[in-house]
Amino acid sequence: MKSIFHNSPATRLLAHRTPLVLGVLTIFAVSCKTVRHHADIRDVGRDVQRRVADSGVAVKLEPDRHLADERKRTLDEKPLGLRNAIQIALLNNPQLLQDYEALGVERAALRHATILRNPTIHFDILESFEDEESVPLFVPGVGFVEPDTRDAQFHFSVTMDFIDVIRRHEMAKVSRARMEVEKMRLSEKVIRLITDVSIAVYTYQGESMKLSLMQKVLDGVAVRLEMALEQHRVGNISDLTLAGHQAAYQDITLKRTDQQRNVTVARERINQLLGFWGESTAWSMPTELTRPGSSVSDESVDRAISNSLAIEAAMYEIGILKRELGVNKATIIPALELGLIREEEDFHIPASGVSGALEIPIFDRNQTEVERYTALLRQKEHELSSIGIHLRSEFRLLRELHDELIGKIEYYESAVLPLKSRIVKLSLEHYNGMFLGPYALLEAKMDELRARKAYVEILKKYWITRAELDHVLAGGRIGDAAMEPVADTAPAKKDGHGGH
Amino acid sequence: MEKARLLMKKLKIDRMRGSYCAALLPFWLSALLTVTPSSHAAPSYNPVITPDVGSLPYKMVDGVKEFHLIAEKVKREFAPGYVFDCWGYNGTTPGPTIEAVEGDRVRILVTNRLPAPHAVHWHGLFLPNGMDGVGGLTQSYIQPGQTFAYEFDLVQHGTFFYHPHADESVQIAMGMEGFFIIHPKDGEPKKIDRDYCIFLHMWQIPPGTSKPNPNAMFDFNYFTFNSRIYPGTSPVIAQKGDRVRVRFANISMESHPIHIHGVSFLVTATEGGQIAENAQHPTTTVNVPPGTAKVIEFVPEYSGDWPFHCHKTHHAMNAMEHNLPNVIGVDQDAVEQKMSKMIPGYMAMGTSGMHEMGEHAEHMPAPKNTPPMMAGVGPFARINMGGMFTVLKVRDTITDYDAVTGWYEHPPGTVAEEVPTPE
Ligand SMILES: [Cu+2]
Numbered sequence: 001m002k003s004i005f006h007n008s009p010a011t012r013l014l015a016h017r018t019p020l021v022l023g024v025l026t027i028f029a030v031s032c033k034t035v036r037h038h039a040d041i042r043d044v045g046r047d048v049q050r051r052v053a054d055s056g057v058a059v060k061l062e063p064d065r066h067l068a069d070e071r072k073r074t075l076d077e078k079p080l081g082l083r084n085a086i087q088i089a090l091l092n093n094p095q096l097l098q099d100y101e102a103l104g105v106e107r108a109a110l111r112h113a114t115i116l117r118n119p120t121i122h123f124d125i126l127e128s129f130e131d132e133e134s135v136p137l138f139v140p141g142v143g144f145v146e147p148d149t150r151d152a153q154f155h156f157s158v159t160m161d162f163i164d165v166i167r168r169h170e171m172a173k174v175s176r177a178r179m180e181v182e183k184m185r186l187s188e189k190v191i192r193l194i195t196d197v198s199i200a201v202y203t204y205q206g207e208s209m210k211l212s213l214m215q216k217v218l219d220g221v222a223v224r225l226e227m228a229l230e231q232h233r234v235g236n237i238s239d240l241t242l243a244g245h246q247a248a249y250q251d252i253t254l255k256r257t258d259q260q261r262n263v264t265v266a267r268e269r270i271n272q273l274l275g276f277w278g279e280s281t282a283w284s285m286p287t288e289l290t291r292p293g294s295s296v297s298d299e300s301v302d303r304a305i306s307n308s309l310a311i312e313a314a315m316y317e318i319g320i321l322k323r324e325l326g327v328n329k330a331t332i333i334p335a336l337e338l339g340l341i342r343e344e345e346d347f348h349i350p351a352s353g354v355s356g357a358l359e360i361p362i363f364d365r366n367q368t369e370v371e372r373y374t375a376l377l378r379q380k381e382h383e384l385s386s387i388g389i390h391l392r393s394e395f396r397l398l399r400e401l402h403d404e405l406i407g408k409i410e411y412y413e414s415a416v417l418p419l420k421s422r423i424v425k426l427s428l429e430h431y432n433g434m435f436l437g438p439y440a441l442l443e444a445k446m447d448e449l450r451a452r453k454a455y456v457e458i459l460k461k462y463w464i465t466r467a468e469l470d471h472v473l474a475g476g477r478i479g480d481a482a483m484e485p486v487a488d489t490a491p492a493k494k495d496g497h498g499g500h
Numbered sequence: 501m502e503k504a505r506l507l508m509k510k511l512k513i514d515r516m517r518g519s520y521c522a523a524l525l526p527f528w529l530s531a532l533l534t535v536t537p538s539s540h541a542a543p544s545y546n547p548v549i550t551p552d553v554g555s556l557p558y559k560m561v562d563g564v565k566e567f568h569l570i571a572e573k574v575k576r577e578f579a580p581g582y583v584f585d586c587w588g589y590n591g592t593t594p595g596p597t598i599e600a601v602e603g604d605r606v607r608i609l610v611t612n613r614l615p616a617p618h619a620v621h622w623h624g625l626f627l628p629n630g631m632d633g634v635g636g637l638t639q640s641y642i643q644p645g646q647t648f649a650y651e652f653d654l655v656q657h658g659t660f661f662y663h664p665h666a667d668e669s670v671q672i673a674m675g676m677e678g679f680f681i682i683h684p685k686d687g688e689p690k691k692i693d694r695d696y697c698i699f700l701h702m703w704q705i706p707p708g709t710s711k712p713n714p715n716a717m718f719d720f721n722y723f724t725f726n727s728r729i730y731p732g733t734s735p736v737i738a739q740k741g742d743r744v745r746v747r748f749a750n751i752s753m754e755s756h757p758i759h760i761h762g763v764s765f766l767v768t769a770t771e772g773g774q775i776a777e778n779a780q781h782p783t784t785t786v787n788v789p790p791g792t793a794k795v796i797e798f799v800p801e802y803s804g805d806w807p808f809h810c811h812k813t814h815h816a817m818n819a820m821e822h823n824l825p826n827v828i829g830v831d832q833d834a835v836e837q838k839m840s841k842m843i844p845g846y847m848a849m850g851t852s853g854m855h856e857m858g859e860h861a862e863h864m865p866a867p868k869n870t871p872p873m874m875a876g877v878g879p880f881a882r883i884n885m886g887g888m889f890t891v892l893k894v895r896d897t898i899t900d901y902d903a904v905t906g907w908y909e910h911p912p913g914t915v916a917e918e919v920p921t922p923e
Contacts, residue, residue: 216842223838227830234829426708428845432864434854434873435707437824438839445843 037104038063044183048190051307051474057086057194063100068092080283082201085274089197090190092275099189106182110175116168122339123156157341157355170327177320184313188476191309195471197273199464201285204266206460207259208287213453214252214259220446221252224439289459295403296469301395307475308391314384321380325373328366394478398469405462412455420448545601545683548747550697551734552726556596556678558606564651565606567598569620571642571664572613576675578722579732582871584703585711586675586727587614593727594699595662595678602657602685608650610642614671617641620650621665622680623751624771624793627652635666642666657684659747659793660771661699673714675701675727677751692797693742694901698725700750700758700788700810700888707819708867717753721819723810723887729818730889731876736808738800739898747795748788755789756815760892762806765798785811800894805908810888818886820854820873827851855884879907 045061052059062068068091075084075091090096228245231237271281305311342352427444430436472478547555558565574588589595600606612618619635619642631652635641642648660680664671679697702723704716725733738744749771750756766780771793788794800806809816832848840846847864849856854874866872876883893904 219838220842223835223842226838227825227827227832227835230830230832230835231825231827234831236826236828236830424843426867428843429865429867430707432847432860433707433819433866433870434824434850435819435821435867435870437821438827438835438848439825441843441846442839 037100037107040103040107040179040183041100041186044186044190047183047187048194048474051187051191052194052470054473055194055470057083059090059190059194060087061100061190062091076280080285082198085201085270085285086194086197088274089193093193093273094275096189096193097275099186103182103186107179110179110182114168114172114175119158120339121156121158125155155341157339170323174320174323174327177316177323181313181316181320184309184316188309191471191474191476193273194474195467195476197270198467198470200266200269200273202289202460202463202467204263204270204285205287205289206456206463207262207266209289209456209460210453211256211259211263212287213449213456214256217446217449217453218249218252218256220442220449221249224442225249227438289456289463292406292409292459292462293466295406296399296473298396298399300399300473301392304395304472304475305388305391307473308387308477309475310387310477311384311391312475314380314387318377318380318384321373321377325370325377328369328373391472391478395469395472398465398472398478402462402465402469405458405465408458409455409462412451412458416451417448417455420451424448545599546688546692546695547599548597548679548681548695548697550594550597550679550726551736552728552732553592553594553697553699554596555599556590558600561607563605565600565604567606567608568611569595569598569608569662570611570613571618571620571676574675576727577732578724578727578729579871579875582729582732582869583710584705584869587671588675588727589678593675593677594701595676597679597681597697598662599681599683600654601683602654604654604682606650606652606654609647610650611647612642612644615644616671617643617666618664618671619648619666620662622650622652622660622662623791624658624660625652625680625682626655633662633665654682656773657682658769658771658773659697659749659795661749661751661793663751670714672751673703673716674712675703677701677749679747679749681747690743692745694736694738694744696736696744696746698746698748699727700725700748700752700756701727702752702754702815705819707870710869719822720753723756723812723815725888725890729871729887730809730816730885731883733890735891735893735904737893737895737898737901737904740800740803740894740896743797743799745795745797747793748786749793750788750790752790754812755787756888757785757787757811758794758809758888759785759811760798760806760808762802762804762892762894763798763800765796767794768797769793769795800892803894803896803908804910806892806894807885808890808892809885816885816887816889818871818873818875824850828853 041061041063045059048061049059060071062071072088072091075088078084225245225248228237228242232239232242270283271277274280276283339355340352341355424441424444427436427441431438431441468478556567556569558567560566570590572588572591574586574591574593575583576586576588576593577583586593598606598608608620610618610620617635619633619639621633622631630638631650632638633650639648660682661677662680663677677699679699681697700723702720704713704720705711705722706713707721722729728734736744736746745768748756748758761784764782764784765786766782767775767786768780769775786794786796814822827848827850830851832851836846836848839848845864847860849860860872871886874882874884874886876885876889893908895904895908898904
């Protein structure tokens with residue numbers, strides 16, 4: 001960027017008008033909210049770090065692109081693994097970068113809501129039509145009136161909505177609360193990203209392991225075909241039998257292709273999440289899923305509840321609604337506009353005074369808004385308890401699935417896989433005694449490989465479940481239906497500032 | 501005890517591989533106890549030899565020869581180290597040979613220690629219909645724990661046998677059968693020096709198991725002489741010039757053409773009686789169909805170790821799978837390399853046949869309780885035989901038949917050997 005502007009007319013202009021530039025910069029710095037929303041993002045980073053402390057992932061959110069790119073470069077030099085994949089995603093995930101800016105937009109919008117409404121200046125200048133024939137004007141509801149044909153007049157007044165001043169204090173509190181909710185939403189997104197990256201990595205590792213097992217199965221079928229071809233060549237099997245072996249080989253070849261596709265898809269998912277493109281997509285990663293971790297206790301549901309960002313956000317929103325309800329109740333006092341007025345007639349005799357407008361609350365005493373907020377509040381309270389119930393139930397399901405998968409993995413490791421290997425060993429013994437042919441022996445080996453593949457699938461499912469469980473324990477949501485975004489429940493403001 | 505020791509010694513000499521199971525000793529001893537005749541006086545006949553089985557003792561009770569046959573489960577060692585859970589009589593399969601003399605009155609007490617109803621039929625004997633031993637038709641079943649008495653006069657002589665006539669397909673398949681020999685009251689017209697009884701049987705015992713499968717109709721995998729497979733079968737021993745009689749009986753699902761090398765023999769009788777001399781013709785193979793006995797006689801003139809076997813080739817070998825892919829002539833070198841990478845320990849075989857199987861069996865693990873399909877080691881090399889195979893050992897002179905255990909010593913220049921291949 002520097003090189004583009006170096007010695008450019010703009011640079012020279014800036015250089016010659018230093019005081020002006022300083023002034024502009026000062027104004028810019030004062031008005032710029034970048035720093036403020038970067039602090040928000042780093043806040044969120046600290047919050048997430050606390051939440052995922054157990055995972056050993058260092059969460060550092062870096063909204064500053066320059067710093068982020070620098071940190072990413074050092075990460076790029078390390079071999080790609082789960083932890084640095086997460087760190088890269090936190091620095092580079094395109095959606096997260098959009099979300100950062102969205103938080104900036106939100107911050108600005110909320111600040112705007114707390115800024116005093118500008119005073120209004122009214123003025124009008126009237127001119128007389130002395131020598132002209134007056135043309136009656138039609139005024140709906142009144143009839144024809146003679147226009148004023150006096151000399152020119154000048155009216156000027158400044159008015160301000162004082163109710164807005166009264167409400168401003170309350171609205172500031174609401175805005176701060178809303179900002180907290182927004183930060184929670186960002187926390188959720190960051191946690192979701194961490195989980196998504198974990199799932200993508202586990203999926204890639206699992207699918208890669210399955211691919212290599214599939215390759216072994218294909219190798220086995222290839223050996224079988226080779227044997228069959230040789231048998232056919234020396235006249236021991238028919239064309240039909242050979243065709244059967246060829247068909248089996250083709251079938252496994254296609255299945256291997258499908259598995260290759262699964263790996264490709266899993267790889268692309270990682271590229272998307274980590275914001276990789278071009279040369280950076282040429283990464284490699286160890287393709288070995290580790291053994292499962294410890295089981296999760298039933299009591300940890302309390303941790304999930306106390307950490308739940310959805311619950312915390314809903315509670316904040318209840319607070320916001322209560323406050324908004326209070327404000328709306330307060331505005332049953334009629335709206336009052338006060339102002340200063342100065343009037344000049346014929347540009348000779350100036351006059352000044354006070355102007356005022358008082359709403360007469362006969363019909364609209366704000367009762368509909370009060371009703372609406374009361375209903376919204378109750379709705380939110382129901383939603384809160386619904387989130388709690390769902391979270392507990394789904395946590396239980398997830399935890400049970402998690403432990404079930406650990407059990408399955410242990411069963412596979414202690415019983416299923418050893419038995420499959422034993423079957424291969426016994427098959428070899430039967431082969432040695434000529435009770436089993438080489439094809440049947442190979443089939444036993446393939447069966448072992450298939451069992452291993454099924455085991456890897458379970459291992460993969462385990463790690464995905466584990467990631468989801470950790471996600472919930474860190475305060476994330478299970479599923480998307482648990483809570484609707486704030487926008488849908490927030491009332492549309494008359495002044496158009498509130499919605500987002 | 502001395503006899504038991506000798507038998508053990510014999511088994512050791514003929515053993516093919518693995519160690520003889522000492523734990524089986526009591527079982528062998530109990531089998532031998534039934535073998536030893538306990539008659540008061542020396543028999544008036546030349547007793548038969550039922551190799552690896554023996555004869556059933558009797559006692560005289562008021563002028564009646566009383567035998568006690570016990571139907572029960574038995575453990576049968578087909579070959580050293582390979583023990584199967586069969587059914588039989590008095591500890592063995594086939595059951596001990598009942599020997600009596602034409603004109604005797606016999607009482608046979610049959611105790612059923614099987615878990616199933618039983619009845620014993622006396623195949624080929626003329627007797628009162630109610631003594632024929634057909635469950636349901638001629639008598640009530642002998643229920644487990646019960647003892648029935650069969651009593652009748654022996655009005656004929658020859659080679660007969662007994663077997664269950666209750667749930668036959670199961671009980672016979674499990675090994676229940678035995679010889680019933682009636683010696684002629686006037687003695688043999690020609691003196692018989694060696695009189696052998698060999699019951700032919702076949703079994704389906706899946707590799708790695710110990711129980712015969714009585715459901716089998718086809719694809720039997722063990723073919724036995726007196727419920728023994730080679731090299732667990734005892735040899736037939738004769739001195740040059742001996743008159744040798746071999747009585748075969750068969751109630752298995754197939755016929756067995758038994759062939760003997762080194763001799764020509766006459767079929768002299770069946771379970772139906774003596775064959776007229778002018779109807780006897782010389783042969784070297786006698787087919788023994790199911791439900792029959794065939795009696796052959798010969799006088800060996802040539803010493804040596806002569807094969808004695810069923811001529812159905814798959815009956816002279818032990819268990820193997822018959823649905824194996826045919827790899828004869830298949831170059832397996834490349835495949836073997838790849839296979840052994842996938843399955844360590846894999847060895848290609850069958851390219852040039854099964855000859856190497858015996859040797860494979862020595863160092864390659866095989867299913868438990870499953871003998872190699874061909875075993876036995878001869879004086880020159882391995883013998884590619886199993887199943888219904890034994891050796892007729894003819895010697896110039898024999899002083900103790902039980903002592904004939906070693907291999908035949910060939911006179912110089914009488915053994916085929918390598919010579920230059922003609923151009
Ligand atoms: Cu046969």
